[in-house]
Amino acid sequence: MGKHRIIAIILTGVMTLVIIFTGREFKDMHADIPIFPSDDLAEVKMLSDYFEGLKNTPGDTQVYVFEGEEEGGSVLILGGTHPNEPSSNLTSILFVENLKVDKGRVFVITESNKSAFTHNDPQEGSPHGYYIETASGQRFFKYGSRATNPIHQWPDPDVYVHASSGQQLSGSETRNLNRAYPGREDGTLTEKVAYGITSLINKEQIDLTIDLHEASPEYPVINAMVAHETSADIASFAILEMQFQSIEIALEMSPKNLHGLSHRELGDFTETYPLLMETANPAQGRLRGATSAELIVEGIDPIYEKAGNAGFLFVKFDENGHPLNERVARHTTGIIEIVKAFNCLNSGKEIIIGGIPGYDDMLQQGIGAYLR
Ligand SMILES: [Zn+2]
Incomplete structure (x- = not known):
């Protein structure tokens, strides 16, 4: 056997091993992670129950439904619109695993863009996930991409034209939920997912829709609640209550000329009161160092600390960073205060919920204490 043939055989063997290992990791990202709902869960529906067109597609996703004994209003919590914003997905999971509902109905989607949980953004060096310690051991959670997986929706056009407004954005935004x-029945997979969520809101007559997000610390809209005109009263009440608890949060009005966003279109096209919240995720920003599972969970980064001290950021950033505990605590407190504000303004239609830990409890105990 010639020398070249031996080298070729060795290289083929090494390549096969690499393919097996990486292939297994890629395949794992397509599997669901386990979620352990609280005893108050009424049923698990699928988004395709509201829009048939999603059936057997990678966009179909679980809808956790909780119902109180007494009739009241309803709220939809959207986690995982952007799977590279982990406090969003984790807050929605924490709700599913702890929620008690006395009055009204609560709908939770933990992976709103399920396809985007199956891959990472190219060239970001992001890990596939991160770990949280719980009483019964370590649990794994996914860290995905901002956009639908291109193997599920391809190719991107050069220019993305938003269907109902004609607004033009860069082509890759075609895969941004x-x-x-409000989505399209006969559109792309991403538009179909949006259409499914809009259909759920219409069919279940959802009163309040809360879309959870994160942004990099250098992004101006951060530690903020974004409200459609119709939701401004609810947002103002909720923000005042949060500020009384020393949680800094700002009110941002949904721009009327920026289309395709939940807080704009759901307010324009449905009867729901839409709100969106942002927390600060250092693992997402351009200034960060190595992107590790620790950075996602601990939220500590020396360059961000430097930028914060120099006054270049839109949030305070010290040596404690912005840990996931704090970011999830902000979202859970925000949701609770939004629901309370809705109740104040809609007597007779209250949504009475419990079981969710308070802000200080979550900071002291950590999220792991409240995950099953
Ligand atoms: Zn986002």
């Missing part, structure tokens, strides 16, 4: 609302 939060530029696709």
Whole structure:
């Protein structure tokens, strides 16, 4: 056997091993992670129950439904619109695993863009996920991409034209769920997911819709609640209550000329009161160092600390960073205060919920204490 043939055989063997290992990791990203709902769960529906067109597609996703004994209003919590914003997905999971509902109905989607949980953004060096310690051991959670997986929706056009407004954005935004609302029955997979969520809101007559997000610390809209005109009263009440608890949060009005976003289109096209919240995720920003599972969970980064001290950021950033505990605590407190504000303004239609830990409890105990 010649020398070249031996080298070729060795290289083929090494390549096969690499393919097996990486292939297994890629395949794992397509599997669901386990979620352990609280005893108050009424049923698990699928988004395709509201829009048939999603059936057997990678866009179909679980809808966790909780119902109180007494009739009241309803709220939809959207986690995982952007799977590279982990406090969003984790807050929605924490709700599913702890929620008690006395009055009204609560709908939770933990992976709103399920396809985007099956891959990472190219050239970001992001890990596939991160770990949280719980009483019964370590649990794994996924860290995905901002956009639908290109193996599920391909190719991107050069220019993305938002269907109902004609707004033009860069082609890759075609796969961004939060530029696709209100969605289209016969559109792309991303537009179909948006259409499914809009259909759920219409069919279940959802009163309140809360879309959870994160942004990099250098992004101006951060530690903020974004409200459609119709939701401004609810947002103002909720923000005042949060500020009384020393949680800094700002009110941003949904721009009327920026289309495809949940807080704009769901307010324009449905009867729901839409709101969106942002927390600060250092693992997402351009200034960060190595993107590790620790950075996602601990939220500590020396360059961000430097930028924060120099006054270049839109949030305070010290040596404690912005840990996931704090970011999830902000979202859970935000949701609770939004629901309370809705109740104040809609007597007779209250949504009475419990079981969710308070802000200080979550900071002291950590999220792991509240995950099953
Ligand atoms: Zn986002």
